Amino acid sequence: QQQVKQSPQSLIVQKGGIPIINCAYENTAFDYFPWYQQFPGKGPALLIAIRPDVSEKKEGRFTISFNKSAKQFSLHIMDSQPGDSATYFCAAQNAGNNRKLIWGLGTSLAVNP
Amino acid sequence: DAGVIQSPRHEVTEMGQEVTLRCKPISGHNSLFWYRQTMMRGLELLIYFNNNVPIDDSGMPEDRFSAKMPNASFSTLKIQPSEPRDSAVYFCASSHRTSGNEQFFGPGTRLTVL
Numbered sequence: 001q002q003q004v005k006q007s008p009q010s011l012i013v014q015k016g017g018i019p020i021i022n023c024a025y026e027n028t029a030f031d032y033f034p035w036y037q038q039f040p041g042k043g044p045a046l047l048i049a050i051r052p053d054v055s056e057k058k059e060g061r062f063t064i065s066f067n068k069s070a071k072q073f074s075l076h077i078m079d080s081q082p083g084d085s086a087t088y089f090c091a092a093q094n095a096g097n098n099r100k101l102i103w104g105l106g107t108s109l110a111v112n113p
Numbered sequence: 114d115a116g117v118i119q120s121p122r123h124e125v126t127e128m129g130q131e132v133t134l135r136c137k138p139i140s141g142h143n144s145l146f147w148y149r150q151t152m153m154r155g156l157e158l159l160i161y162f163n164n165n166v167p168i169d170d171s172g173m174p175e176d177r178f179s180a181k182m183p184n185a186s187f188s189t190l191k192i193q194p195s196e197p198r199d200s201a202v203y204f205c206a207s208s209h210r211t212s213g214n215e216q217f218f219g220p221g222t223r224l225t226v227l
Contacts, residue, residue: 032214043117043204043218044156089156093214099144100169101216105155 006104117219138207
């Protein structure tokens with residue numbers, strides 16, 4: 001059972017475009033929603049994270065939008081660059097369930113020059 | 114800090130052989146996670162430890178897989194006997210409450226079982 005559904009599976013944009021990656025969850029007990037970025041041959045690394053008490057969080061060119069009622073959250077990359085080409089994973093965590101993250105299946109993003 | 118250290122980085126073995134993957138978490142981190150990544154199934158949590166104690170091993174595929182954490186600075190994931198379907202990249206990650214919920218991943222071990 002996939003508790004965190006991520007889409008699209010892959011995405012291609014031109015430099016300067018704004019790719020958007022979406023995730024939906026089912027468990028209303030989730031209270032922490034991170035996005036991880038993974039480059040080929042490397043392990044995932046935390047990019048940005050949000051808690052459900054806010055609807056948006058920005059860090060540089062990366063923004064998370066959070067819709068608690070719809071149980072959805074998304075990652076927006078402003079002014080995307082070829083160096084942003086990577087696989088992006090959303091995840092969710094229930095603070096009452098120790099430190100286990102429930103992961104989406106990932107989105108492979110390619111930013112063309 | 115050197116980050117999470119995994120060894121070996123690459124492992125090629127034959128079906129039926131025992132495989133041992135090793136992980137050294139970041140010093141001071143008290144949670145350790147073993148993941149498996151494949152194209153078909155994405156990133157799967159196999160097992161995680163808090164303070165060296167296994168908390169959730171529901172992701173361990175079957176009895177051929179076992180994990181240990183004898184002390185705070187070392188963990189192993191063992192596959193015995195290995196099968197071709199075990200071929201994947203295995204990641205170790207660690208975290209600590211003082212670092213929030215962030216998990217720090219190692220570089221991974223690419224396992225190929227022939």
